[in-house]
Amino acid sequence: MEVEDARDDLERAMLHLPPGARRDLGRLITRIDEEFERRTLPEPNNIELAMFGWWWTRMRER
Template sequence: MRVSKFGGAVDPTARLESRQLWPPSVLSAIARYEGFLRQPGRPLYLPWPDCPCCDVVDARDTLQLALDQLPPLSRAALQELVSRLDADLRRRSLPDPDAPRDNEWQAAHWWRRRLHEPWPGW
């Protein structure tokens, strides 16, 4: 088993990935989220993804799943990192005033209700 980047000798993140996600989905999600936030400019508009591997919303969803499932020590370390990234996303992106409130999936988390870039071809 991997040594955890987020606390503990045996990596609960690797255990979670092997049971519910795919290795190394949490580190990949962190890299995608950080990569999106490294872009210059403000505001940042969420891209319309071609695939989940490029989707910042999917990355944040993966991190939320990990936060919901990890034991307290690992969760606390990951939460510290995710909170910093979330603060940057909130600061550099805009809420979507037209985001449907009756769509349960979209309404469940704030990062799903940020403005996207214009739809290709519009």
């Protein structure tokens, strides 16, 4: 499973949680997103994928 697929799963899970759990998971996701953004670079060739989530427009370090 790719990081982007896992992030999609988290986004879908958020839609089905009650408000309190959604807030708690949202805080964790925010930290994960910040770290992922810190470790990646924008990938201008994938900008059309932004409609699926900003995390699809990032280039991972190798």
